[in-house]
Amino acid sequence: MARSETYFGRPDASAATQEELTARHVFRDIEDRLKWNTRTSGIQVVVGIKGSGKTELRRYLESRANAYIFNLDADHAFFSQDVSTISGTSGRTKNAIAAILLREFAHRVAKEHSPKVTNALKNAYEASTSMFKNIPKAIDVGIPGVVQLRLGELIKPGVSGVLQDTTNKLVTDVIDALHVAGQPGSILIDDVEDVFDGIEKNPLFLEGIVRAVEEINRRGSNSIHVLMFVKHGHWRAWFDAPKELDRVSDVIGFLTWDHEALVELIAKRIAYRHNIDIQNQSLDVEAMWAKEFSWTGELDDFTRYCTQYCVSGPRDMVVLCNLAGVRAGNDPISRSHIEAILGAYSKGKISSLIADFGDTYPEVNKFVEQVFQGASVRMTGRQLAELIYNRVMITPRVHDEFKDKHWYRYATEQALATTMYQVGVVGLESADGMIYAIEQPNLSDSDLLDGVVCVHPAFRPGLTMKPSSP
Template sequence: MARPDNYFGEADASVDSEKALKAQHVFRDIEQHLKWGMRSSGNQVVVGVTGSGKTELRRHLESQTDSYVFNLDANNAYFSHDVSTIRDSSGRTKNAVAAILIREFAKRFSESRSSRAVNALKKAVDVSTDVLKRIPHAIDVTVPGATLKLGELLKPSAASMLQSSLDGLIGDVVAALRNADEAGCILIDDVEDVFPGISDNPLFLEGVARAVVDINEGGKERLHAVLFVKQGLWRSWYESPKEYSKVRSKIDFLTWDHDALVELIARRIAHQRGEEIGQSLDVERIWAKEFSWSGEFDTFTRYLTRYCVSGPRDMITLCNLAAGKPADNDPITKDHIKASLGSYSEEKVFNLNADFGDIYSKIHKFVDQVFQGAPAEMTGKELADLMENRALLDPHVNGEFKNENWYPAAKARLALTMYQIGVVGYKSTHGTVYAIEKPKVSSSELIAENMVCVHPAFRPHLNIG
């Protein structure tokens, strides 16, 4: 009997079981630098491409703490205000967002946990309610616990009162947690769903990031906040910052390399077979339970990982596709992987819109049209010329995309966009480098590269040899 479609587990961590996630988790260096546990400082904004494991990391952090966790994600969006048109400074935004987050954390903690901190947290919310009532229309007291109105809090007339309330609120909440020997966490994932319209407003994202930094500064070792951001959204903020320097040192990037992806599949094989995994992991031995290869193990596994654009999700998807090719649970070979590349590559191109469409509308169509039959390798300048000849100077392509915000009349800028979404990388002395490994590359740096290549994952669908 053939293996099921999801033999190596779910590619999307949001639907995987907690037990599976715990067994399959691959430690990343980013974890030891986060402000978490009893640390009073550390990184607080996690940036990663879609499929790089942001949600998996968020769920792993949650599973590793006994503290109360207030989650905001696609299933717990909470904010209903469309922030796309908000043009207030990130300083004003951060105070409004921080006040709402801390109040909601305190309310939910006090309602869901039996703790010595409960009464003190309820009192902190009540005190802040009394203060915020002095801001006209800023708070709706007709609902249980009262609800803050983001739009009203952002008005200049509310600034001093909001700051006073925020300072008192965070002080009271942290004191309540410390006196009860408790800790709490605020985790913000799927930020596009939590704050509708944020994809069109990188300045508001800056305000949210600064709110997270302020909460952590006041929270010390008792209250943590971590924000997870897609790399495309981060890039739009990075390119048009106002106060980016105030949070730069708190940002870290979720990256993956060959060894980590191979370990990921080994852990999933072990979990599938019910094996206990100790401190040491014999990766090659475990792979041999499902795969068969000739030659070096490293050469075989690199054939797989070279097709991974965004890290773990791609690795799991490709392995699951290949697992369906052999009959009767026969070992998976290179031929089975090769037979899966057509459908995998098509899916990768179409999924560009799912991954980056919020920032680069219809980006999958652009890649499909511009890169069909393109050279697999070229110089950085040749890539820029390709953007000019096949996009900017082509009436059909230019006519379809000229009104898109991401489509400027600059061939170097378009070339960089292709790097940012993972379609191209550049060759270095240590191998080919893509955005998942090095997100910060400038247009001039990319154009100056002697060898730029289209990612192998996209080549089959784009008829690139």
């Protein structure tokens, strides 16, 4: 039977079964640094480009945890308030979000689990409701039987004392309930833009959420764990406008992938496809690849040809192999099959810039096409800034298309060149090879301008670029 469009698996981990997750999971270095299971400290906020495996990691951790789990994601978005215009210090936001997260944890877990934990958590929830009634307009009872909190009222000046007392009691009550149950609790926050509507317009509110995550984790020790998974674009918007980033920088980690991990990813998916149990034996990567691919020379050369087109990691690798597999049909997948689908794959990568960065840089995909279409693959950073100036900033038709975009309106051509690095379209040459934002997100404008940049191979076919030297 010819390969289907999902032969190597679905690119979106939210559609995978628990069996698939367990069999195909590739361990990353960040896992050993997470505050999880019995750890009392560690990484609590995982940042990654869309497609880098945040949801897969979250679901894998959940499947292996012996804990009361409370999920917050696109399918479990319990907060209906728009936070785009909510203003206040990240300290007050921290206390409000910590209280809301703990209340919802107590409420949801109490509804779904045994009486051993139900009564204690229910009492914690009801006690916090009574205390919040001391804050004017904080309680919303628009739906009979449903008690919601108005975030804007919780973070107003003058209510900090009640809010802090309520949060302190919630922490104590929830931890005591978990001790009675003899099992820890976990709060997992994914798709943060779906959980907190409008957060893409309010990066300082994201700072408050991160501080709330750190607060609960610090005070909860190994009794309760909170992990949050954040798109690189949202993190970047916060990084550009921080107030208290230094307070929580040590709990933020970046989900990255290298060549070896991507090759292992496909090898494990091939093993799963062929019903080969690799759980209790070492993985023979070359033997697995040989079941679906053919190459001349060394496997490493062939796989590096494949992985060079991956911008964000696993999703790109799966999409690339699925497209090539459909092209090959029943035949072993060769380099010629991969070459044949690069145009369509590359166009997809340009369009998908919106998925990770559209909130932070609206219509950045169109900007990329205007700047790089038919241009040279390799240039100096200053030549890139000049290219942006000539093709966009002093070209009236193009300039008018972007002039109202907040990220473009007041930016210099030098800053926009750095934006092209931040969204992963260009990398910086170094003595050790190319550096991309997913590996080194905090590159300065001067570092980029003084160096040599190359457009990522994944974008070149779709932009009909030509090789050249600066």
